Amino acid sequence: MTAFARRARATAARMHPELSLVSFTLLSHLEHQGGCRATDLAAHYTLDKSTISRQVGALEKAGLVERRLDPTDHRVHVLHLTDRGGEVLAQVADARRVAFHARLEGWSGPDLSRFAEYLLRYNEAAAAAGGEVAE
Structure with a gap:
């Protein structure tokens, strides 16, 4: 991080x-x-x-x-x-x-989907904890 x-x-x-x-x-x-x-x-x-x-x-x-x-x-x-x-x-x-x-650029569709899913999950956890979410 x-x-x-x-x-x-x-x-x-x-x-x-x-x-x-x-x-x-x-x-x-x-x-x-x-x-x-x-x-x-x-x-x-x-x-x-x-x-x-x-x-x-x-x-x-x-x-x-x-x-x-x-x-x-x-x-x-x-x-x-x-x-x-x-x-x-x-x-x-x-x-x-x-x-x-x-x-x-070289990431596969499934890798991009997982990455996006993890970013959403991270941002939701940060928001729930009162942390800043990137805009």
Whole structure:
């Protein structure tokens, strides 16, 4: 599992020069949720608010994320992907698909089915335990 995690971090760095694995994860979450507050990100990923603040600040500086006033509560800012953030995320997702396809190219149908079944099982167990599931 350690090798898997290290490989994921290294692969993220190669996919796009502006995105770390953490940045990719946060952008993916924002896309999936259609935006959310920084405090929601901190709670979801069980991270300190200052950690999220630094990450979001870097994403804002890079032009990938913007803050908008919540239409129902103008005291609250909601984070959203910018158009550029969506484009970068799509580029990384495409590069990931190509990399996964290359890695799994020689696998048989039954092997791919078992692998998919095990990944689903692992993600379900992680979700049941309160862990993060990859999006």
